[in-house]
Amino acid sequence: MNLNTIVEVKRPSSSDQIGQWRDGYAWLAGGTWLFSEPQVATSTLIDLDGLGWAPLTATADGLEIAATCRVADLHAFKGPPAWRAVPLFNRCIDAFLMSFKIWNAATIGGNVCMSLPAGAMISLTAALEGVCTLWPRDGQPREVPVVDFVTGNHKNVLQKGELLRSIRLPASALTKRHAMRQMSLTHLGRSAALIIGTANDKGADFLLTITASTPRPVQLRFAKMPSAEELRHAINDQLPGDGYFEDVHGSARYKRHLTYYFAEQIRAELA
Numbered sequence: 001m002n003l004n005t006i007v008e009v010k011r012p013s014s015s016d017q018i019g020q021w022r023d024g025y026a027w028l029a030g031g032t033w034l035f036s037e038p039q040v041a042t043s044t045l046i047d048l049d050g051l052g053w054a055p056l057t058a059t060a061d062g063l064e065i066a067a068t069c070r071v072a073d074l075h076a077f078k079g080p081p082a083w084r085a086v087p088l089f090n091r092c093i094d095a096f097l098m099s100f101k102i103w104n105a106a107t108i109g110g111n112v113c114m115s116l117p118a119g120a121m122i123s124l125t126a127a128l129e130g131v132c133t134l135w136p137r138d139g140q141p142r143e144v145p146v147v148d149f150v151t152g153n154h155k156n157v158l159q160k161g162e163l164l165r166s167i168r169l170p171a172s173a174l175t176k177r178h179a180m181r182q183m184s185l186t187h188l189g190r191s192a193a194l195i196i197g198t199a200n201d202k203g204a205d206f207l208l209t210i211t212a213s214t215p216r217p218v219q220l221r222f223a224k225m226p227s228a229e230e231l232r233h234a235i236n237d238q239l240p241g242d243g244y245f246e247d248v249h250g251s252a253r254y255k256r257h258l259t260y261y262f263a264e265q266i267r268a269e270l271a
């Protein structure tokens, strides 16, 4: 849609060129959300495309995903065979409610910064123990795990004008085994639950990441594979009955049911 409140589009080649952050400024990534509804409080878009960040940088330590990396670029990524979690990238990407047009424009950073419960790139990067690098307007870069970055439905830790630069997935998480379950009420609808488990061989370091059924990611870590009962208790302890997200994509009760059901399936699969 046309955004008739926009009076300027800046195209910096470095974030330093922005200077003082003003009310009405907004970073523009793929624009798939920004251009999908009126932005009455926004007068200036700052296009991140000109920053020229390499989308994906793989090293022995892991994978750095630039915030501006397109969903389509991540879909095309082929990792080394030791990174057993790479097939999870496409399974999470397929969980998006998106047309191919959005898929080719939307960025990983834009999805994480939207901070919606059904943000499948949040599910993916939280499950793979991703760490965000944030560039505050004034001050040194800071690092925040993805699981702590999102604080609620459409809420996150970004301060005014702060930029998400990249997300680093450590090789230690990329080499783990994984299991994923996802459900939408409607075909190609937004996820009602997207739950991912990762574990090392013999079930050590089992990490369960619950997303979409809750307003923000919830993570449970176990040094060794829990029993079904231990897992159930751990979910009870960490997620109170009113901790689920209710919206048109599913009632809180339904999402709670899916959470326990899928968590146990994932545990059994990885055990």
Ligand SMILES: Cc1cc2nc3c(=O)[nH]c(=O)nc-3n(C[C@H](O)[C@H](O)[C@H](O)COP(=O)(O)OP(=O)(O)OC[C@H]3O[C@@H](n4cnc5c(N)ncnc54)[C@H](O)[C@@H]3O)c2cc1C
Binding pocket: 026, 027, 028, 029, 030, 031, 032, 033, 034, 035, 036, 048, 067, 068, 095, 096, 097, 098, 099, 102, 105, 106, 107, 108, 109, 110, 111, 112, 113, 114, 116, 118, 119, 120, 158, 162, 163, 164, 165, 190, 191
């Ligand atoms: C039909 C349709 C279906 C959709 N389905 C889903 C879905 O299933 N799940 C879902 O989560 N979303 C969905 N969306 C919303 C949106 O398209 C996605 O979240 C998308 O990934 C946003 O990425 P983008 O690069 O287009 O972000 P943009 O629209 O460019 O930006 C989104 C927001 O993030 C900010 N931002 C972007 N990059 C940065 C950065 N690096 N640092 C700081 N702030 C930044 C922008 O200022 C803006 O506020 C859907 C949208 C449409 C129109």
